[in-house]
Amino acid sequence: xxxxRNLVRRKRRKQRNIKKLFIFLAAITVLSAVTLCLxxxxxxxxxxxxxxxxxxxxxQFLQFAYYDKEEWQERLGAEFTGRLxxxxxxxxxxxxxxxxxxxxxxxxxxxQVKRDIWNEVYEQIAELLDFGGRVEKQKLLxxxxxxxxxxxxxxxxxxxxxxxxxxQSYEAYIMEDKLLGIAAKxxxxxxxxxxxxxxxxxxxxxxxxxxxxxxxxxxxxEIKDTxxxxxxxxxxxxxxxKKEDMIEGRLLTLDDEQIEIDxxxxxxxxMKLPVYQIYGDCMQKDLSDIVIGNMNISYIVADKCVxxxxxxxxxxxxxxxxxxxxxxxxxxxDDVCVSSQGDxxxxxxxxxxxFAAQTVLKASEFLEEKPEKSMKIEPVDENGTxxxxxxxxxSVSLPYAGSLEIRKYDEGYAVVSVLSLEQYLYGVxxxxxxxxxxxxxxxxxxxxxxxxxxxxxxxxxxxxYGAHMDDSVNFxxxxxxxxxxxxxxxVDDTCGLVLSKEGEVLxxxxxxxxxxxxxxxxxxxxxxxxxxxxxxxxxxxxEEADLDLSDESVFSEYIKNTDENCYDSFAKFFRWxxxxxxxxxxxxVKEKINARKSAQPGSIKITVSSGKKKKNGDAKSTxxxxxxxxxxxxxxxxxxxxxxxxxxxxxGSVEIMDEYSMRIVLGPAVKRIVWLDGSEGSEISVLPSSxxxxxAGEEGKYVLYGGGYGHGIGMSQNxxxxxxxxxxxxxxxxxxFYVQTELLDVYSANQK
Numbered sequence: 001x002x003x004x005r006n007l008v009r010r011k012r013r014k015q016r017n018i019k020k021l022f023i024f025l026a027a028i029t030v031l032s033a034v035t036l037c038l039x040x041x042x043x044x045x046x047x048x049x050x051x052x053x054x055x056x057x058x059x060q061f062l063q064f065a066y067y068d069k070e071e072w073q074e075r076l077g078a079e080f081t082g083r084l085x086x087x088x089x090x091x092x093x094x095x096x097x098x099x100x101x102x103x104x105x106x107x108x109x110x111x112q113v114k115r116d117i118w119n120e121v122y123e124q125i126a127e128l129l130d131f132g133g134r135v136e137k138q139k140l141l142x143x144x145x146x147x148x149x150x151x152x153x154x155x156x157x158x159x160x161x162x163x164x165x166x167x168q169s170y171e172a173y174i175m176e177d178k179l180l181g182i183a184a185k186x187x188x189x190x191x192x193x194x195x196x197x198x199x200x201x202x203x204x205x206x207x208x209x210x211x212x213x214x215x216x217x218x219x220x221x222e223i224k225d226t227x228x229x230x231x232x233x234x235x236x237x238x239x240x241x242k243k244e245d246m247i248e249g250r251l252l253t254l255d256d257e258q259i260e261i262d263x264x265x266x267x268x269x270x271m272k273l274p275v276y277q278i279y280g281d282c283m284q285k286d287l288s289d290i291v292i293g294n295m296n297i298s299y300i301v302a303d304k305c306v307x308x309x310x311x312x313x314x315x316x317x318x319x320x321x322x323x324x325x326x327x328x329x330x331x332x333x334d335d336v337c338v339s340s341q342g343d344x345x346x347x348x349x350x351x352x353x354x355f356a357a358q359t360v361l362k363a364s365e366f367l368e369e370k371p372e373k374s375m376k377i378e379p380v381d382e383n384g385t386x387x388x389x390x391x392x393x394x395s396v397s398l399p400y401a402g403s404l405e406i407r408k409y410d411e412g413y414a415v416v417s418v419l420s421l422e423q424y425l426y427g428v429x430x431x432x433x434x435x436x437x438x439x440x441x442x443x444x445x446x447x448x449x450x451x452x453x454x455x456x457x458x459x460x461x462x463x464x465y466g467a468h469m470d471d472s473v474n475f476x477x478x479x480x481x482x483x484x485x486x487x488x489x490x491v492d493d494t495c496g497l498v499l500s501k502e503g504e505v506l507x508x509x510x511x512x513x514x515x516x517x518x519x520x521x522x523x524x525x526x527x528x529x530x531x532x533x534x535x536x537x538x539x540x541x542x543e544e545a546d547l548d549l550s551d552e553s554v555f556s557e558y559i560k561n562t563d564e565n566c567y568d569s570f571a572k573f574f575r576w577x578x579x580x581x582x583x584x585x586x587x588x589v590k591e592k593i594n595a596r597k598s599a600q601p602g603s604i605k606i607t608v609s610s611g612k613k614k615k616n617g618d619a620k621s622t623x624x625x626x627x628x629x630x631x632x633x634x635x636x637x638x639x640x641x642x643x644x645x646x647x648x649x650x651x652g653s654v655e656i657m658d659e660y661s662m663r664i665v666l667g668p669a670v671k672r673i674v675w676l677d678g679s680e681g682s683e684i685s686v687l688p689s690s691x692x693x694x695x696a697g698e699e700g701k702y703v704l705y706g707g708g709y710g711h712g713i714g715m716s717q718n719x720x721x722x723x724x725x726x727x728x729x730x731x732x733x734x735x736x737f738y739v740q741t742e743l744l745d746v747y748s749a750n751q752k
Contacts, residue, residue, distance in 0.1 A: 010460075048163020050185045053084040058092065061122060061181040063172070063474050065096070065129040069160075083112040089121065090150040098128050103399045113204045119183050119255040124172070137183065141169045141190045141232055143213060150179055151211060153192040167215065167235040189238055191231045194300070194308045196276040196284070197240075199224045204237060206230065215517060225278065227300045227308045243308070245301045250293055251309075253407070253466040259306055260374065260466065261299065263350055268305045275309045291315035292460045292468060293418065317454055317746050319402075320424040322478055323467035324388075324415045329467065332412030332478045336363040338377055338404060339393055342384040345377045354380075360393045363413050365408045366687035376418075379405035388415070399480050401426070405466060414465045417479070425449055426489045427479040432510075433717050435484035438724035441717075442490035442734040447743065448475055448715055451498040454746055455507045499734060500744035501534055508738065509714030513573040515559060515640065515691045515707025516566040517549060518737060520554060522637040523690060523713060525603045534738045537639035540719045541565040542726075549640035552633065556693040560705050562676065569723030572675040573709035574718075576688055580669040582628055584701040588668050589647070590622040593654055597621065603658035609651050619652070626650030629704065631666075633694065641690045641712060659690035659711055666704075714738065 021282045040119035048054065058080065059072035064728050067075065075095065080088060087109035093099040104117060113121075126135045142164050144151040150159040157179035164170065169186040172179055195206040195213075204217045206228070215230075229241045242750045253260035270376050275285045290297070290309070294317070298310040326333045338361045346353045346361065355361060367373060377386060402419025425446055427437075433445045453476065456469045469475035499508045517539050521532035539545055541563070549555050562575055582589070597604040597620070606619040618624075626649045634644035634655065645662045647654040656662050667686040692706030708716075715737040721732045731743065 004302070005079055012105045048161065049115070050182075051115060052112045053115050054078045055082055055088055057181055058084065060159075060161065060287045062125075063178055063180055064126065064135050064175050071136075084118065085110050085112055089113055089118075093121075093125075096125065096129065100126065101128055115182075115184070122181070126173075129172065135180065136174055138172060139169060139186060139190060140172050140173050140174075140179075141192060142166055143192070143208070144211065151209065153190065153208075156209065161693075165235060167232050167237075169232070187234075188232045189233045191229045193229045194227055194243070194270070194272075194274050195230055196274070196278075196282070196308070196310075197223050197226055197230075198230050198282055198576075204230065204240070207282070207284050208274075217418065227276075227310075243302050246298050246310075247301060248296060248298050250295065251290055251297055252405075252727075254287065254290070254292070254463040256458075259299075262293075265349055267299075267301070267373070270305055270307045273306065273309065275311060277311045279311065279313055282533075285311060285569055288460065290456075291457055292315075292463050292466060293321050294318050294457065294653055315458070317421060317457065317592040320421050320453055320457065320469075321460045321462075321467045322417045322419075322424065323465050323470040324397075324417055325472050329472060331462075331470075332409060332414050334412055336406055336413045336415055337361065337389050337391055337393075338363075338386055338406075339389045339395075340379055340384060340386045341399075343380040344384070344386065345376060345380060347378075348374070358393060360389060360391060362391065363408070367406070367408050373408040374405065376403055378404050379418050398427075398482065400479065407466065416467045417471070421450065421453060422491060423494060424453060424478065425580070426483050426488050428453075429487040429491055430481040430484045431477040431479065433487070435481075435486045437717075437721045438440060439486065439490060439493075440728065440730045440733060441720040442487055443494050443719065443730035444715065444720050446487075446490045446494045446726075447497050447499060447730065447734060448510050450494070450496075450746070451508035452476060452510075454498055454505045494730070496745045496747040497743045498746045499631075499738055499741050501741050503744065503749070505744065505746065506534060506738065506741060508734075509535065509711070510717055510737075511710025511712055511714065512716070513568050513571045513709040513718045514566070514712060514716040515574065515689065516540055516563045516569070517640055518640050518713035518714070518716060518719075519639045519659075519691075520637070521713065522643060523659040523711065524637065524639040532740050535713055536739055538736060538739070540567045540716060540722075540736075549637050550636045552636060552693065555636060556705070557639050559691065559693055559707055566719075567726070568716050568718035570722065571718040572677040572679065573688060573707075575676040575705075575707045577674045578670050578687070578692075578704040578706065579667065579672040580694075580702040580704060581671050581700060582631070582669050582702070585669055586627040586649075589628050589665055590625070592665045593647075593656075595623050595662060596656070600658055603661055605654065605655040605656075605657070607652050609653075613677045622649070622652075622654065625652040625654070630696070631694070639712075642692065662690050663687035 029384060029670045059069045059076065062072050063069050085339040086107045102121055104121050138154060140154055142150065142152055145164065148158055150157050157177055159179035171183040171186055173181050173183060177400045181214045192208055195208040196206065199205045200223045204216060205212045205214050215237060223240060223242060227243045230237060232240045232477040247264060248263040249257060249264060252262055258266045259269050273287060275287055275289065277283050277285050293690065295311065295315045296313060298312055299306045300308040313579055314407055323331065325331065339358055342357050344355050346355065358584055367375060379386060386404050387395045387399050388397040389395050400417050400514045401423045402417060405416040405418060407414050428449045429442060429446050432449060433442060456475060460468055462470065471478040499506045518537045520537040521535045526532060547554055548556060563569060568574055593604060606622055608625055628647060629647050630648045632646045633642050634646040637643040641659055642662060656665060663686045667684055670684050672680060672682050673684060689706055689708040689710060689712055691708050691712060692704045695703045697703060720733050
């Protein structure tokens with residue numbers, strides 16, 4: 001009976017609403033101007049209230065459900081203004097189609113809905129429609145409002161509402177970086193944690209979340225140049241708590257839960273860990289600005305947890321930290337054995353233990369009882385070396401200069417080689433360029449390698465493992481070839497020199513061989529705001545050709561011939577011819593596409609078709625795209641590289657816009673490749689370059705005419721050899737490949 005009664009009531013209510021709608025429409029027809037003037041003037045003029053809710057707040061509250069704020073504003077209509085009434089609330093629930101699932105005590109239609117009632121209703125709406133559980137309730141202390149952003153102690157949120165007071169605390173509904181709405185005004189204290197106080201007088205000046213604040217203060221005493229928690233209540237500072245416990249040391253590793261400090265081991269860290277630069281201009285920095293192992297740092301510690309980091313001096317470009325990958329190019333190993341031709345020592349925390357020459361140290365046995373889970377191994381003789389070995393002492397690596405660090409993780413042991421930048425280059429240059437190349441080419445390679453390493457030291461890609469980079473082609477190949485007097489001399493002759501522009505060190509990309517012209521940043525599908533202007537591409541010969549390489553027919557004619565005037569035309573990779581067979585490779589190709597889509601989402605566009613009708617948008621995977629039917633070059637960039645490769649499938653298409661993704665996707669389809677010197681290869685995993693044209697043959701088969709080996713951006717190593725053989729100097733070689741750059745002594749620059 002109750003259910004039937006409710007249905008009857010609902011039906012009558014809808015009938016009344018329809019009747020009201022007809023009356024309303026008639027009124028608009030006769031008195032449209034008057035109606036516009038009388039539309040809930042009282043509500044539209046109302047300011048933000050903690051007692052009641054404005055209807056204009058609702059679109060922001062509902063951003064988690066179906067539509068964004070603007071779409072909700074459109075769907076709710078222009079009449080959804082003023083105070084939220086029970087009539088408007090009912091309309092909202094009907095629009096959401098959840099009126100029968102949300103309970104509240106109904107009032108007169110025109111009665112205003114109090115904020116606490118709305119909160120109860122809203123939380124029911126969220127429970128029903130927030131399928132991802134993204135809406136959270138959180139306490140926020142308002143620090144600043146700027147345009148459509150609200151700065152709080154918990155972070156910065158987009159928020160277009162008004163009426164919130166600075167330094168007042170509120171309970172709010174948030175979703176990721178959006179503040180959806182205010183639930184209540186809070187009483188009592190709320191703190192801003194780990195701010196850096198720069199000065200205190202009649203105002204408290206501090207840094208927090210990359211913003212500077214100046215808050216009125218009535219207090220005695222002086223606090224400055226220290227980390228504090230600042231407590232607020234009702235818009236005023238009520239207390240300041242200084243954090244004075246501090247330790248110092250070099251940061252060795254960093255992850256989301258712990259940091260490792262030289263001499264202290266691993267320590268828990270705050271989830272939000274601010275970094276303050278207190279030398280020169282005082283400012284807040286990011287964790288990524290810390291150069292692992294190359295900065296003396298102060299750490300603010302509270303409750304056995306690092307809560308803030310103080311940078312007291314600029315980073316040194318001094319020691320390189322290289323992660324030594326295992327035989328399968330993975331990060332960790334089941335165990336590690338180390339030895340040396342001379343005496344060596346092991347340090348755990350600050351305790352040292354000595355070992356005689358050729359003694360084998362097994363990591364699992366040494367670290368088994370050590371809670372620190374890390375150790376440092378270094379030769380007693382500063383010119384001594386270490387090497388990885390078997391349990392029997394048989395060497396399985398070339399000697400490593402400097403020291404080795406071994407850390408134990410749940411997944412195994414990681415090994416890091418720590419040595420000076422110049423010593424590192426002694427192991428990189430012969431691994432990256434043949435030592436019998438001309439000295440000026442080797443010097444150019446040394447400058448490029450030093451520049452690249454300096455940049456990687458700043459990035460710290462392997463901070464979790466205490467390293468800047470690894471020893472593979474992912475970065476620079478290190479210690480895979482014996483050191484040679486020619487390459488060592490090239491490093492010494494260019495000691496400290498890096499490629500720079502306007503005083504900034506540049507990432508000096510290099511590759512094996514060009515096709516006659518170097519590439520530009522365009523091949524990586526990058527937006528250029530000026531930082532890649534030095535990578536614009538150039539002809540690799542004395543007299544530049546007047547050819548439009550973006551024109552398909554022009555490029556095709558050029559690539560099918562050998563241009564012997566080019567500096568690297570002697571190399572076997574200068575020209576190649578690849579035979580592709582896509583038959584039965586749909587699944588493999590789609591697997592590669594999905595992997596690259598995950599890694600470079602902006603460079604892969606997947607369009608799925610349904611019959612004659614295409615679905616809008618970019619699909620996340622190739623799951624429903626069908627079998628591969630053809631490939632085609634969609635667009636070519638100004639340097640000749642394929643800018644857009646189109647793969648057509650039975651139910652859609654894929655566009656690939658970066659060179660490496662193209663090479664990865666097409667690589668498995670290569671059945672035979674013939675190099676310039678007539679030698680052949682087969683079943684390569686990555687296409688040599690993205691500088692190719694293609695011709696279709698039988699169904700699923702193509703012939704690619706291409707040139708070059710590698711990404712093609714920056715310096716061609718074989719091009720550098722050719723230039724050196726023609727008498728060009730190191731400086732001239734670098735100037736050819738990197739426009740408007742200059743050489744900078746990184747060690748002198750570091751001391752300024």
